Amino acid sequence: MTKPKTSAAFTLIELLIVISIIAVLASFALPAFIGVKERADQTKDLSNAKQIALALRQFAIDNNGSYPAKGPATDYSSAPTTAPTTSNDAFWWLFPNYLQSEQIFAVAGSAFTPSVPDNKLDPSTAGTRTDTLKKGENTYAYVSGLTDTTNPTFPIIADGFASGSTPANPVYLASKAQPGGVWAGKKAVVILCDASGQVMKVDATSLQVQRTNSAGAKVNMFTGTADGTWIDSTANPVLNPDPP
16 A cells, blocks of 8 residues: 655744744844944943053153143144143044044944044144044043043043033933943943053943942042042043034
């Protein structure tokens, strides 16, 4: 007797089961992939910020130990003592002697840098900021008025803060679509005066990067103290990037 032929094809139910399994596996894999990519972007962010910090230290060596604390002018030593109003103005002094590329000032996903900087720089004799670090070409905030002998644990560079933040209370945002929300208010890259740095946790309630003060309380790392044991928010204001 001849045996009936059987089909090797999948039934509809079997196909649906396979598709369901694939969907479940993808739901686990996608968040993991996104997390890995974000950590990679944060590592690059940290590396770029450290390069900027090293350039600042080289600048300080050539300028009596001072980090940039003046607005753009033809020559730093003879420039008026007018303070920079944005971090773009302060970082402008690093070009072209200490840095040649604007691209390290961009952070993937940051609303401060929605596109790749064009690397178009002002002439070395320029006394104003026109092309170098235009709006939308820098995502880093800067603590002004520090020197290379400042407490090495003081912060000097960080991911840009929320637009509208005051020097007395720089904060981040939970929205990635807004300036100051590149890591959704969970993490921030912070570089210290000794050019070391790390990806730091942002407090979920205050949206601040915090430190422990002498009384054991958690306070904003970028806020000055009345007793003079930390940075002075008046003498060392936090300058935010020029938003696009």
